[in-house]
Amino acid sequence: MLIIAIIFPTLSFFLRGKILTAILCFLLQITIIGWIPASIWAVLSLQDARAEKRNKKLIKAMNRK
Template sequence: MTLIAIFFPFLSFLLRGRILTGILCLILQITLIGWIPAAIWAVISLQNARADRRNHQLIKAMKNR
């Protein structure tokens, strides 16, 4: 998924269900100069989503103790 975020940033957002963000990212990456910020944005967003999922799992595990 990280490779998709780097090479096709808009697709990374669309696959995670963030349609409006994906469209905004596509508009940004249409320009050659905007491709790099769009890729960085997609990778950081992907890492944040993974961290959120991990935190929710930890909180759920702590509540079950």
């Protein structure tokens, strides 16, 4: 998924179900100069989603004890 976020940032957002964000990313990605910020944005968003999932899992495990 990380490679998709770098090469096709719009597709990365679309596959995660963030349609509006994918459209905004596409508008940024249309220009060659905008491709780099769009890729960075997609990678950071992916990392943030993974961290959020990990935190929820840890909180759930802590609440069981």
